[in-house]
Amino acid sequence: MIMGKVVSGKKYEYFEYLTAILISAGMTMFLLGSTEDKGSAGATTFSGVIILVGYMTFDAFTSNWQGELFQVYKMSSIQMMCGVNLFSCLLTSVSLLQQGAFGASFNFMLTHPNFMIDCVILSICSASGQLFIFYTIACFGPVVFIIIMTIRQGLAILLSCMIYSHPITIIGMMGITIVFLAIFLRIYCNHRLKQIKQRRATAEVGKV
Incomplete structure (x- = not known):
């Protein structure tokens, strides 16, 4: 939201x-x-905090900048995905060439055909997921997308705890309860805000 x-x-x-x-x-x-x-658990280092803050900053900037592009240029999800992945491929290729690892990576792919098949499957799944991501940002905004991703991560951790019998303290249960209550509060407030705006619009039309 700050971004x-x-x-x-x-x-x-x-x-x-x-x-x-x-x-x-x-x-x-x-x-x-x-x-x-x-x-x-290992002690949190200063470099780790910097990396975490950097990740959060750039991740927040990315979704908000994409939302701005959707609004200003009326781009489609396909156009956004094409542009993002094109520059991702270019930047990755430049990095591999600079490190001298492009040829070794290409030879590894030719030597192991199963690796190529796995990459294709992962690419298809990733592209499908990006379509949903860009559609969500274009239609509902970056804040809603971040909330969805946060809930997804929380549910993944909760499911992992249930499957592998990892203990969850009372504080952890209170935390997940607060998250879902906050989501329901947001939905309720959005609904009430829309009702108020509709009533005001109807009243203004009636005055005219």
Whole structure:
């Protein structure tokens, strides 16, 4: 949401800030509460914090910038995916050539045909997922997309804990409860806001 204000100058309702804070706090509680052995976990280093902050910053910028491109240039999901993947291939190829690993990677692919098949399958799955991602950003905005991805990660961790019998503390359960309550609160507030706007529009038409 902060990146949305910086990139697009968007204005958010107060309940959107509240739900964003609740979701962030709930996910933090859930992740800390689902750690099996906190004593064996490695200490967080300063470089790790920088990498994490960098990832969050660039990830937030990417979705907001894509949303801005959708609104300004009226791009389709296919056009966005083509542009993003084209430059991804170019940047990856330049990196491989600079490191002298392009030939070795190409030879490895020719030597192991199964690897090529696996890459094709992964590429098809990734392309299908990108279509849904870009469609969500174009129709509902980057904030909704980030919420969906956050919930997906939380459900993946919860499912992992259930399948592999990882313990979840009371704090973790409280965290996941806060996340879902925040989502329902956001849905309810959005619904109420739309009703209020419709009533105002109807009243203005009646006055005219």
